[in-house]
Amino acid sequence: MAENVTPRVRVPSEASAGEEITIKTLISHTMESGQRRDGDGELIPRSIINRFVVNFNGENVIDVELAPAISTNPFFEFQATVPESGTFEFTWYDDDGSVYEDAKEVTVS
Amino acid sequence: MKLTRRDTILTAVGAATVAMLPMRAFASTDDAIAEFTGGADVGSEGITLTAPEIAENGNTVPIEVSAPGATEIKVLAAGNPTPEVATFAFGPLAAAQMASTRIRLANSQDVVAVAKMADGSFVQARQEVKVTIGGCGG
Numbered sequence: 001m002a003e004n005v006t007p008r009v010r011v012p013s014e015a016s017a018g019e020e021i022t023i024k025t026l027i028s029h030t031m032e033s034g035q036r037r038d039g040d041g042e043l044i045p046r047s048i049i050n051r052f053v054v055n056f057n058g059e060n061v062i063d064v065e066l067a068p069a070i071s072t073n074p075f076f077e078f079q080a081t082v083p084e085s086g087t088f089e090f091t092w093y094d095d096d097g098s099v100y101e102d103a104k105e106v107t108v109s
Numbered sequence: 110m111k112l113t114r115r116d117t118i119l120t121a122v123g124a125a126t127v128a129m130l131p132m133r134a135f136a137s138t139d140d141a142i143a144e145f146t147g148g149a150d151v152g153s154e155g156i157t158l159t160a161p162e163i164a165e166n167g168n169t170v171p172i173e174v175s176a177p178g179a180t181e182i183k184v185l186a187a188g189n190p191t192p193e194v195a196t197f198a199f200g201p202l203a204a205a206q207m208a209s210t211r212i213r214l215a216n217s218q219d220v221v222a223v224a225k226m227a228d229g230s231f232v233q234a235r236q237e238v239k240v241t242i243g244g245c246g247g
Binding site: 020021033035056058060061062063064065066067068069070071072074075076077078079081082083107 | 115168169170171186189190191193194195196197198199200201203204205207208209210211212213214244
């Protein structure tokens with residue numbers, strides 16, 4: 001069971017129409033790979049974030065499928081186009097069914 | 110513990126199975142690429158995979174993939190217990206078909222990125238990474 005999962009997202013708060021911006025995201029998560037063994041030699045069950053989706057005003061920016069080979073505290077950096085003022089919605093899906101969300105507003109001046 | 114004949118045979122079978130596992134892992138990288146491309150020819154132009162030549166810590170190796178015009182990029186680590194690393198699908202608001210992340214590498218190996226282009230063709234890039242400390246908690 002994942003605990004203390006905190007998403008952190010860096011998005012510029014202002015942009016010009018059609019501008020390409022860089023977004024960085026980080027979420028604290030152990031990303032237990034299912035390959036490690038505990039002190040008694042038993043396999044620790046896999047528990048990872050398996051999908052990460054970013055939308056802007058409902059339109060898709062990036063959709064990532066994660067495997068256990070993604071490091072602890074998954075980090076992503078990517079480029080997005082901002083056509084108008086609106087909200088970036090970030091969603092992480094956990095193996096255990098949990099869904100973590102964050103949102104950032106961008107104003108086009 | 111007293112070893113019976115049956116125990117000995119079971120142990121031998123178990124050891125043989127474990128010994129065969131790495132072979133399966135190597136084969137499955139090609140399988141994973143074939144599954145992604147559907148067996149189509151894979152070119153090498155128009156995709157960039159940036160990874161360090163030497164990674165001191167296999168637990169967190171920064172990589173960047175970029176393939177202008179791609180709809181999807183799949184990243185594989187040929188020497189990991191399971192080769193899949195991540196698949197990036199780019200939507201209409203992706204300004205560039207590129208992404209950076211941090212991955213785990215069990216040992217020194219090739220990292221492979223395969224991109225599916227908008228016209229349905231495939232390109233791939235390969236980069237060897239030497240790992241000083243492996244990242245599988247073994």
